[in-house]
Amino acid sequence: AANYSINTKLSTKISGYEVAEDNASQALNMVNTALGALSVMSDYSSRLRSLSMQVQNGTYGNKSIDAVNAEAVSIINELYRTKNNAEYNGISLFGGLEQPADITFPDGTTEKKYEFMVEVVHRDTSKMTSVSSLDENVVTTGGSYSVSSVEEIEKAFSMIKNGTLKSTELVLANDVDYSGFTGTHVCANWVNFDGNGYVISNFSSTTVPAFFNYGSTIKNLGLENVNIDVNVDCAGAFGGQKLTNCYATGSISGKNSVGGLIGNAKGVVIKDCYTDVDVKGWGIVGGLIGYLDGNETFSIENCYSEGNISSMTGAGGLIGGGGLNAGVKGSLNNCVSTSGVTSSAKNGTIGGLIGSFSVSGTLNMTNCYAVGEVSSGTNSGGLIGQFTIHNPEKCSISNIYYNMESTGQNDTGKGVGLSSSELNKMVAKGLLPDYGLDLPLPDIYDTSSRPLYSPAFVTFQVGISGEDSAGIYQDLSFTIEGLKDLCYLGLDDEKSLEKIDEMIASISSKELELGALQNRLESVLEQVGVAYDNLVSTQSTIRDADIAEESSAYIRNQILQQAATTLMATANQTPAIALQLL
Template sequence: MKINHNIQALNAYRNLSQTMGQTSKSLEKLSSGLRINRAADDAAGLAISEKMRSQIRGLGMAERNSLDAISLIQTGEGALNQTHEILQRMRELAVQAGNGTLEEQDRTAIQNEIDQLTFEIDRIADTTQFNQKKLFSGSEKGHAFASVDSSKIDYTNNGTWNGTVSAPPSEPASIELVFDEAVGGLSDTTTPSQIEGKTFTINNKTYEVVTSANPTSITVNGNIAVKVNWQEPLTDNAISSNIDSLMTSLKGAVEANDTVFNDPSNPVLNSTIMTATDSDGLTEGSPISGKLILSSSKNMSVAEGKEISLDLSGFTAVKAYEPGTTTPATTLTGEPTSAIFESTQLTFGSLPTASDEVPYAGDELKIEGLTIRFSHSPQAGYTGGPSATLDIKGKDLFEIADSIKSVLSTAQSEKPSVVEGLSSFDVVGNTLVLSTNRTDDGSTNGLDISMKDVNFEAYKNKDLELDMQIGANDSEVLKLSLSVMDAGKLGLARGADGSFLGTGINAVKGVDVSSSEAARMAISRIDNAIRLVSEQRSELGAIQNRLEHTITNLTTANENLTSAESRIRDADMAKEMTTFTKNNILNQAGQAMLSQANQLPQGILQLLK
């Protein structure tokens, strides 16, 4: 008999611990309903189950994708149904116009209806959308070698984009009005009647000087009154007082009547007065001048300032200058630079062709005065002039973006005038980020960006190709092609000169039915248009039927895979309950035996009595 080591108790404790662990696992499975709650429960089963789960969830999403595809097809097919109705009516009118019993005015009325129906075909093609995706206008934007995130860079024509990105202004625009002694009067010959009626025209509002004691806000001439307390200009002090009174009254009148200089929604008074000063206070008749700086209540660019005009022809003694200069001005002057930077991003992407090279040889990117040409011949990147050539052969998009960054860096250090508007630039992956702090002056300010894609026109107005993901795996794609369905593609659109137009150009006139012969030719053209629409609708209907079978297959596969995954992952509750009951009984027995084993050393006490 031993005291220090109770082997029987240790044995009972070991068995009890194992039983309690198994009981705990049974409780976990019973409470979760899952046979596998962690990888340790079944490592291989967990891996198989997760693969099945990805397939099950993919099948569920593929089913939704297929339903969306059917909705898209139904939207397009519904639009083409109306196009068919229009064509049938046009054919009916063409048959009517071919009848020799009609007079010229009768055919004119028929022609008017055919023209309007043609316009509607174009409208349907232009506006039929699903999730903002135009269905029957084709690939109207083509596939440019880079996308620009700024709406200021617009497509012009022939695969070319142009635009200017400008920084938002951070300072108000202003103009400096200089009032000198010629305004205030040099002698007692200047009387109130001589200053009365002088006018300023600022931002298309006319302000008129009034010297009467109690003037109305509007003068008899319909102008805004500028009240001046006029003194007889016998001294320099009187002249200064006259100038200050005139400047103060004009400033108050402008701010009270023009929101450009005092906007109630943004009440910031930027206009200031520099009171009239005597250049030599000891000598009468010395030069005197004051300044009124009229400034906009909000920040304005150079271009915005140019819209605020000023006309001093009614008071030629007052001069207008650009602030801080002696340069004459007739509009407000805005700051050419801003404390705020504006950025735009050019992201290079792939074209759907056999080659992955983007951009292609012959494409161009122009930033300010620097033109970057892409080529397949190894030439120097930048030679110090207004152009650079990049060898793109064998380079990926990231390398091309880095090469452009290098060219810009060299140009900025060697010939900064070429990229004057470019404040900073950087590359993030295959995206070129360009920033400027120059505001818009309507012509040269801001950052000028141009792109020319030599392959763009090859993809413009082609059929719209859509890839429908109708399976859980990457290769399970259905390709849907939607043809352009405008009047030009259908052969019914005519221009102003009567010639037939091509795809993508909206009609000015419909097919000609002005004579019996023209009407018979129109019937043939309309028949061909009906055939084209019928072919497109038939294709859409066939794909819709196919997708309905696809959805049935997806739901069946989803059900079967879910069942298989359930056999691996879900717990058999009856079996698990049996195991739990067994372990629960063993727990009770183990606890009783552990208690008995702990009592065995008590026998030692009997030997010690």
């Protein structure tokens, strides 16, 4: 019985090793297929690099350069095609098509992942005094206090508004969800708030126009899925005055001076901020700022806006409108808008970046561009709808552009119009800010072969148990997204070799990974084969032992039976012999 049980278990394991051997063989075939595709891509890359070195020799005329670049575009599209179509048994080997990092759910919907423009290291709030422990009736001055819930935030804002919390800093200890909040939000002035790299989500209001109020200083905070729908002016997700490394997503709707970040901006200092907000209003509506007050100095740097902007009168992708009065300085640098801008009024003043702007003071505006569609409005512009400069000698304005193809505009005096190819080339060369936005593609680039990213993390079940150790896990995906920049730059550009080398390094790195995986799978096959042979041998030994034992017992019984028969026969013959003697 014991041997029978052991034999059954051995049979199960032997069957498992047979499947494991098949799995490892198929996995090895899959890896070999991937390595074959990478080898082809490596050959294309080498040809591309040779062309780049060749055309940068300085001995080629324009027609020759155009011919080389035409071949380069074909090679680039073939690289993408090879990568995107590489598959094994219906499985995309390298993650399929590439696209910005959106998470795709089974129902087909997508959720964009938002991140801070500047990486944030969380401060330790465990040793800070929490706002919940403060007495609302006792004045507290100075220090940093942690907030970790809706209740603590509302209590802190109420104390600031009532004057019992002064000159203090509030530090967010974790993400906070406002979806269950049914009260009226306390919107306080002069709040000093460190979001600490966390997010406040699902804030909704039909009465209060913003989360913070005038004079507030906010940094490292994300407001996600904001929904503000008010019938008042100056609506915006944040409000406040000084914002650093913040972002907002959702929708904002108000009357006049409505912005994705701030509705009415006065003396603002905004840096490293962005919005992906749909903004609606009657007049002066912007993706980042609604109305920019020209009575005080302002500074807006490294910011961008997405989302849809709509107004009955004036609107801009980044700033709805405003100005700069005499004797006042302002700067707008490295700012971008991809927002689509519309006006329901026939005489609306709308622009891809700014709706209307009047400058009497000193303006420094550099490295800005707009690519969103600008529709409707008689006073419309690809970059700025209406731009008035009273003292040009006091202003420094350079490198301001708009995409003529995507904005649908072609105006002069309010920014330089460029084609998609020209604008994207400047972004690729680093002459204009690149915030990872999905810019319109030029005709030279084949959008059908543009990579779309999806993970290709696979598990090879090469063991016989259900434990993690029985599997080999490998991420097959990689990206060559930066290669499209070559379509904008051309191989004659000095940066082309750098881009090609980056791609070659990416391919080589993946070849190293898969080469190591290939060795592992070959070792697994050998190990599984040895284990299989040993188990089969063990099972044979057990079975042979059982047969020998039964055979011995059978022979022994046969001998005993024959001996008994002989004795009985002899006993029966004894009387006859005795009678014969008589």
